Amino acid sequence: MKKLVFLLAGFFSVFPVVAQKKNFTYKFYGFVRGDLFYNTRANMAPVDGNFYLYPLDKKPDADGKDLNGTPNGSFYTFTSRLGLDATGPNIGTARTSAKVEMDFGGFSGNTTVLRIRQAYVALDWDKSNVTIGQTWHPLFGAVFPDILNLSTGAPFQPFNREPQIRYQYKAGKIKLTASALWQLQYLSSGPNGMSEEYIKNSCIPEFYIGADFAPGNGWLAGAGVHMISLKPRTSTVWNDKTYKVNERMTTYSYEAHLKYTGQNYTFAAKSLMASCLDHTALLGGYGISSINPDNGEQEYTPFRHSTSWVNFTYGTKWKTHFFAGYTKNLGTTESLVSDTKYGMGLDIDQLFSANLAFSYNLPHWQMGLEYMPTTAWYGKTDKENGKVTDTHSVTNHRILGLVMYYF
Structure with missing residues (x-):
């Protein structure tokens, strides 16, 4: 931690000199955030419990007592954020800009470390722009829930930032988006756990194509298509022999979103037919559909999930937030x-x-309290169709207290 303090101190002491470069402007921003939370049971919750997703299934001990039925809670400030927006001289008719954004939500052993959230450069013309670097996944999009929890609606709302090349074009009230994306911090699952290697060995990035329509009067609507193509393995051991294999799992997802912004209230909703989007913090993945008896080479089939959410907020200084999300495994x-x-x-x-x-909510301040019950229906997978049967429910009750200071 001392090294980190000295690093940041050196950064800020040097930066005013750098900031004198001609035709450059710089704007710092960020916040200090504190999360105090309590859960009635164990959960799938990365980032040391701060990024809450869903309750874990019952895990009986030798006496039949649920090992996951134990309350937990803590207080953290490591999601505090620091960012820098910079603009530079034009390139032809294109306006140039860059962003670097970081927080302390990376983990190494039992301590938090500085991590990059966003880092990109952008070229902006009147009707189009190009973004190159790491920023929000297009499935996160311009429509996302306004709630207090750090997960921002996941696992019903996609949550992901990836290195990408993104092109957007504005034609009147319509904005078109096309993105090619690679994985870095948010990873797909496979035979070696969560790893970047499946998209790296694929040599095919993720692709997204979408459109947003903003007719005015507070309305925004849009839709998009996403493709992912993974290579789960490049070799396999079969009958005590090692074989080179050529395996690939390719699938598509579809999303639609809607938002209305009124004078002191908002309504937002999103629905997805999701396939293998577990790297965006949604439920999903794939299974094995066939095995070659000669060398063990496998073919794969994706799980389909229908997921939707709605969000309503009212007020400005005193604000009420309501959110509901639902996901169904379609097999x-x-x-x-x-x-x-x-x-x-x-x-x-x-x-x-x-x-x-x-x-x-005050200028530069937000304080809030949130209650979030979540129920998951666990069961057994039917190999015939991939659906989950013989289910039982598990519920977690989460209470969150939040304090944020923006600067």
Whole structure:
């Protein structure tokens, strides 16, 4: 931590000299954030419990007592954020800019470390722009829930930042988006766990194409298509021999979103037919549909999930937030030949969450309290269609207190 303090001190002491470069402007921003939370049971919650997703299934001990039925809670400030927006001299008719944004939400052993959230350069013309670097995944988009929880609606709302090349074009009230994306911090699942290697060995990035329509009067609507193509393995051991294999799993996802912004209230909603989007903090993944008896080469089938959410807020200084999300496992397109599955939450048939929050907002300040019950229906996977049967429900109650100071 001392090294980090000296690093930041040196950065700020040197930066005023750098800031004197001609035709450059700089703007610092960020916030200090504190999260105090309590859960009634164990949960799938990365970032040391701060990024809350859903309750874990029952885990009986020798006496039948649920090992996951233990309350937990803590207080953290490591999601505090620091960012820099910079503009530079034009390149031809293109306006140039860059962003670097970081927080302390990376983990190494038992301590937090500085991590990059966003880092990109942009070229902006009147009707089009190009972004190169790491920023928000287009499935996160311009429509996302306004709630207090750090997960921002996940696992119903996609949450992901990836290195990408993005092109946007504005034609009147319509904005078109095309992106090619690679994985870095948010990773797909596979035989070696969560790893970058599946998209790297694929040599095919993720692709997204979408459109937004803003007719005015506070309305925004849009839709998009996403493709991902993974290579789970390049070799396999079969009958005590090692073989080179050529495996690929390619699938598509579809999303639609809507938002209305009134004078002191907002309504937003999004729905997805999601396939293998576990790297965006959604339930999803894939299974094995066939195995070659000669060399063990496998073919794969994706799990399909229907997921939707709605969000309503009212007020400005005193603000009420309501959120509800629902996900349904629709199974696989082909039957499964193995119990092995890669992904997140594939033994969940349905997931439902509600969220009620109140916040007090002042210039540079936000304080709030949030209650969030979440129920997951766990069961067994039917190999014939990939659906989850013989379900039982598990519920977690989460209470969150939040304080933020913006600068």
